[in-house]
Amino acid sequence: MTVLLITDERFDQHDMPGHPEHAGRLQAIRQQLVADGLLARTLTEKGQPVNLDLVHSVHVPEYVAQLERTRHANSTQWLDADTYATPRSFETALLAAGAATIAVDGVLRGRADQAIALVRPPGHHATRARAMGFCLINNVAVAARFAQQTHRVERIAIVDYDVHHGNGTQDIFYEDPSVLYISTHQSPLYPGTGSLYEMGRAAGEGYTLNIPLPPGVGDEGYEQVFERVVLPALQRFAPELILASVGFDAHWADPLANMTLSLQGYHRLCQRLIEGARAWCKGHIVFVMEGGYHLEVLSHGWANIVRAMLGDAVFSDPLGSAPTPSRDVSRLVEQVRHTHGLL
Template sequence: MTTGIVYHPAFLTHEQHPLHPERRERLAYTDDQLTEEGLWEDPRILRLHPRPAAREELARVHDERYLDFLEQSSTTGGVIDLDTLIPPGLFAQARLAAGGALVAGESVMAGTVRNAFAMVRPPGHHAGTCSGAGFCYVNNIAVMVQALKGRGCEKILILDWDAHHGNGTQEIFYGDPDVLFTSIHQSPFYPGTGDATEIGAGKGTGYTINMPVPAGSSDEVYQYLLAEVIAPVAAEFNPDFIAVSAGQDNHFTDPLTGLALTAGGYASMMAFAVELADRLCAGRLAAVLEGGYSVEGGLPYTTIGIIAALAGMDLSGIRDPSSYEPLFRRAFNPHALDHVQETVGLLRRVHGSFWRCLS
């Protein structure tokens, strides 16, 4: 079966201002790279077209008053915070991004594609029930997950590997035992949430697993956490669907963050997620783009790695240009793995009473 890629030029229309990090070039350059590599014409790739999410689909996640605020502010423009302006027309653009995530999930569930990647903007994982933040307005992956729960998926695993903690997604599902939210993110860093001791509340206690990592963390750190924490917990949880918040701002060239992942590392992470989905839930997986602000040096290469892994392509050629090596050496922290091994010890103490595999 094919891999679905949700993309439309309308995703380029959202713009806060030309110098904002979350700008149209993020996808414009990536689209150019996919065209240059021939991926749009590859028979293993099926291009999917988004649809605007309906108001009631957004309301499964967001408060009606917040949606009213977004819709009304979109007529003339408004402000959530200094980094998250509301340009005219924003609500329609946010609905289309959320609808792109919905199409990704729906296409997988319908069997139209094996798995899918929603290459959308604006991103969503900082948007909570009643607020936006961090360039995010509507929580795209949460809208998709809530829709999947209505389509027979009783248990859903969210893997958020964006460099920033997905505080909005965590808040939305913090008390929900049917959604296991896991996050690997740089710490200390914006938005200041995502400590390993944040584990959920009420019936959802134990179903939030945060894995903060220090600046300079590289591919080996992420592979360690995937193997030591995500793989065993996912097997014990046994999800019906895996949703990936596929932020790409962990790349060592990203101007807003301080991590040291490579394009090959992204391909390996997605290959891990695909294998996990194949083993646990008949391959049902959809990824949604979050951050990633190295518009020329990182995002086009990491996206190709992600798509290649989803489509089962040869990953041996997924690498960054050799001229980037000095940039990687400056970003890399050789002590990060030691730090993260200590964090895993803390996770075992915090979560051991909830997960047999961590006890």
């Protein structure tokens, strides 16, 4: 099993000490992968800046121009209340989106069975026209467009299990039936979007599947959501490629949200996606890093994804289970299944 892992120390150029989305996140993951002997077992490559044409296939020109101007500023700019851009951030965001495309390319060309893009800044809140929620360029959206344009992939599924709704990814593909966007997220929580009834528009109607969850959903609840909604929806769509927008901020110890997944629970979700990809799309799956702000969770979580891809039976969970039992989501699951015709 060849696992392609794209990451780059240059992602550390985008940094603001004290901000939750800081360079130490990826540094912690890299250290864990080395300490666990996992980096050496992957095919590791660096990022390359993405072609600007691809960025323009996802974002409007005025927004790309706004991002580019931050390169010439003398100091850090705030693009919204919590999204910073240093003079190095634009080139770093181009590298992050480029890394996601290299990961996709590696899988679709058969250089690797599966791939991981460990990138910063994250992407899933970046809409067509604006930066939001620590995100500048929507990496997973760029990767999807790359797969369509370069590899003629017709159907792509994006599974976003960051604890926040990926409003940017939803926005970009809202009218597009070629990309199925599925999101599990805490509701209410930032950014406030992602209701069950946001289902896509025009030709894209039915191709956005939101699963807003109350706080306190843990391993059992998430597993039920995956088994009863996410996996059946994937199977019905029959994607040729699955992109996973992965955030470890649904872990019980994460400081930014109130979900109660454990690392073991996360590991199970990852395994199910990999099994699904093997069953439905020749194993073609790429995991792209989004959020996650507890460094120990983040670093062990990504190490576990590498292990799952390599087929290791073990996983690492030094923090253990959530202190509270998982909230029952049976009724919500049935409501989502009914709304999306999964019965």
